Amino acid sequence: MKAHLIGGGFGGLAAAALLIRNAGVAGQDITIYEADERLGGGFFLDGSPQSGYNLPGSIFDREFRCAFDLLATIPTEANPKISVKEQLFTFNREHPFDDQTHIVDRDLRTVHGPRYGLSWSDGFALARLSLTPEAWLDGRRIEEFFSPKFFETEFWLLWSTLMGSLPQHSVVEFRRYMNRFVYLFPDLSTMAHVLRSPFNQHEAFVKPLVAWLEPRRVNFLTGTFVKDIGFESSPGRITVNRLDYERGGAAALGHRRAGGYRAVDDRVAGG
Ligand SMILES: Cc1cc2nc3c(=O)[nH]c(=O)nc-3n(C[C@H](O)[C@H](O)[C@H](O)COP(=O)(O)OP(=O)(O)OC[C@H]3O[C@@H](n4cnc5c(N)ncnc54)[C@H](O)[C@@H]3O)c2cc1C
Structure with missing residues (x-):
């Protein structure tokens, strides 16, 4: 193989x-x-x-x-x-993590309030989103599900800097991350339960x-960019029979052979 x-x-x-x-x-x-x-x-x-x-x-x-x-x-x-x-x-x-200060305001005071600044209605909106089936969320953005105030909370600052989320990003991705990392919620500001390399x-x-x-x-x-992959028509299974790639400015093509691909340029793929 x-x-x-x-x-x-x-x-x-x-x-x-x-x-x-x-x-x-x-x-x-x-x-x-x-x-x-x-x-x-x-x-x-x-x-x-x-x-x-x-x-x-x-x-x-x-x-x-x-x-x-x-x-x-x-x-x-x-x-x-x-x-x-x-x-x-x-x-x-040996070095357990326990951030004392995650966010500071302009006067260098630590920002950490009860419930990360979330109101009850923010909490309900999070819970509702977490329980909404993904199929209903296709094409929708995070900002459609929360009030503008939500995006000023400590929670959002912690979350968006940790996960790279922006209000205009897909709510599906946000929901997946939230459901996956919900166990981190109590420690978002201390990061006590994440591992550091x-x-x-x-x-x-x-x-x-x-x-x-x-x-x-x-x-x-x-330095090898795969430009395209070709598929064989095989009902019931997906079989790739071609890889088009570019290496050092030169195009190459790999064809399927028994058990694998053989690059047209053997120096490239050693196929
Ligand atoms: C700023 C930042 C911070 C992060 N911090 C963490 C963290 O603390 N902990 C953590 O666990 N994760 C973190 N992540 C996420 C982590 O980087 C990703 O989960 C991980 O890199 C995913 O690995 P991957 O191999 O699936 O994809 P990638 O790392 O994205 O690798 C995909 C590779 O495929 C190559 N490629 C793409 N298309 C082609 C093509 N057509 N032909 C040839 N090559 C191609 C790309 O050049 C790339 O090298 C962070 C991500 C970012 C951006």
Whole structure:
């Protein structure tokens, strides 16, 4: 079996590692196509004063069970006997998080009031939204469900800076995040129950994962943008039979062969 993964973010890297570890796929039969020159997707740490910086988060949720299952078998770079998971949990045990000040006003006073500044009607609106079936929310925006005052509350400031939400964003996404992270509500201002990685997420998770995949000879095609995928007509199942991608300004085409794709340009995909 050959596997072709589009995107070398944490998701693509984790998929490659799981294919090797759980499904017994050989690393050399896995190809990761990554548009960027570097791996890590949203977890990359980079920038300059001119272009601005991407500072990946350092928060991990205790319920990221699949990630922890994987990271338990990925050694840290500093000590191969210590797994990435063990390093993360040890760090959090030794340095428990308890933010005393999350938001300050213009006079540098801590902003933290009862119920995060939410009124009862805000609370009802949140509960109503949480219980509304997703199918009824298609195409609607967050701002349609709350009063303008809601967007001035401490809750909204905490939530929007944590989750990247804006009032005009999809209410479906907002609802999914809310239902997924509702257990964090009591600790939103102290962040007491989230896990912090000892370094930024690129150093903490992406580098050790790549270091584990490289000696297993996974093909990393960085700087490779997948432009299109073709589908075979096969009732009852979805089969991809073509990948169009561009690498270093040159177009390439991968065709399906028994068990995988073979790039027209063999240097590129090693297919
Ligand atoms: C500012 C910010 C802070 C965050 N903080 C946290 C945090 O603290 N904790 C946390 O758990 N999560 C955090 N996240 C979310 C986290 O970054 C994502 O959940 C994670 O990166 C998703 O991984 P992914 O591999 O699915 O997607 P991505 O990381 O987005 O990776 C997708 C990759 O696919 C590549 N790609 C896309 N299209 C193509 C194509 N056509 N051809 C080839 N390559 C392609 C992209 O270049 C990218 O490298 C944060 C996100 C942001 C933006």
